[in-house]
Amino acid sequence: MIRLGLFCVAVFLLSEGVDGLFDTQGPSFVVEPPPRLEFTNSRGGRVDCQAEGNPDPMVDWVAADGSPLSVIPGVRMPMGNGTLIFPPFQAEIYRQDVHAAVYKCVATNAVGSIVSRDVVVKAEINQAWI
Structure with a gap:
């Protein structure tokens, strides 16, 4: 009887572990960035992107050609949390x-990757009129 009980416990534990393997889910956007971001040089701008999945997805920003973005101090800052700051x-x-x-x-x-729509960024320079 003890062996049967241990066997049942072992089967239960294994099935819970196996079920956990099938709980994976590809990424989906929780916050998809807008199609346009317009801002002035005096204010700056930011665009947010968030996704969920299992395991938790990594969220990165890329250029139109797919190349990863680097930080350009004081100009462009892709943050690790899905926010792109100008x-x-x-x-x-x-x-x-x-x-x-x-x-x-x-x-x-x-599980996989998803790519947002294009985000067209346009910064406008505030001009001092004399």
Whole structure:
């Protein structure tokens, strides 16, 4: 009888472990970024992207060609939490390849990847009128 009880416990524990393997889920967007982000150099801008899945997906930003984004201090900061920040900047620091560009959010886990729609970023320079 004890053996039967131990066998039942072992089968239960194994089935719980096996069920856990089938709980995986590919990423899906909880917050998908908007199609456009427009901001001024005096205010800066940010765009958010969040995804869920099992296991938890990594959320990264890429350029239109799929290349990963790097941090450009004071100009562009992809954060590890899915937020892409464009801090306020002086007009002389404007970069067309950063401030007038297309970006995408990518969420990836062991099951697969999803890519957001294009996000067209446009920074406008505040001009002082004399």
